[in-house]
Amino acid sequence: MSANEPNCLRGIDVSHYQGDVDWPTVAASGVRFAFIKATDGVDDVDPHFAQNWIGAKAAGIRRGAYHFFRPRFDAQQQAMHLLRVAPMDDLALPPALDVEVTDGLDPSAMQAGIKTWLETVWVALSCSPIVYTDPAFWRQNVAGDFSAYPLWLACYAPEPEVPGTWQAWTFWQHTDCGSANGILGHVDLNYCAVSPEDLQKLAAR
Secondary structure: OOOOOOOOEEEEEEOHHHOOOOHHHHHHOOOOEEEEEEEEOOOEEOOOHHHHHHHHHHOOOEEEEEEEOOOOOOHHHHHHHHHHHOOOOOOEOOOEEEOOOOOOOOHHHHHHHHHHHHHHHHHHHOOOOEEEEOHHHHHHHOOOOOOOOOEEEEOOOOOOOOOOOOOOOOEEEEEEEEOOOOOOOOEEEEEEOOOHHHHHHOOOO
C-alpha cells in the first residue's frame, strides 16, 4: 500500500516540539489517530504528554504513547517507565518503541534490549506493542526478526521500504515536515494501513 491509497487513515505524531496542540481542530481536519511522545530513557517524561494524551482523547482521536529507546539503559526499566506514565483506556493504541539510536551497542545487544522492552509491555498489557524505525537504520544496526510486532515505518520515499522480516507496515510516517490544522509549524504525518474497525481492535484496552 502506498500513500496514494484512498483507504489509508490519516494520523500524526507529536511531542513537546509541537507546543500546544488544538486537538478539536486536529480531529475536525480528518486526523483519525496520533502517536504521542510519553517517555525517554529511564526517567524522562515529555512535558506535554499529559495534556496531549487527555486532549486527544477528548477530541475522539485514538492515540498511542511512544517511548524513545535509549539502548545503554536497562530495557525493562525503560518499559516500566512508559507503563507508569501512560495510562491505558478505551482510545489507547498499543505503546510504540522508537528505535533510532544505538548508543554504541552492536546489533545483538540492540536486539536483546528491544526484545526485553517489547515483551515487558506485552506481558503488562496483553497486546502487541509497536516498533518504530527507519529501514536503513534497522538494516545496519538491528536486523533482528521482530515481525510478530506491528511496524511503524519511518520512510520519506514515495514508496515505503519495509525492512527486515516484516511483510508490511501497519503505520507509515511518510514525512517529518507536514502541516496539520490545529498545530503551528511542522508535524510528522502518518498513514495507517488498517481499517477503522481493525484500528479499534489494535487498542490496548
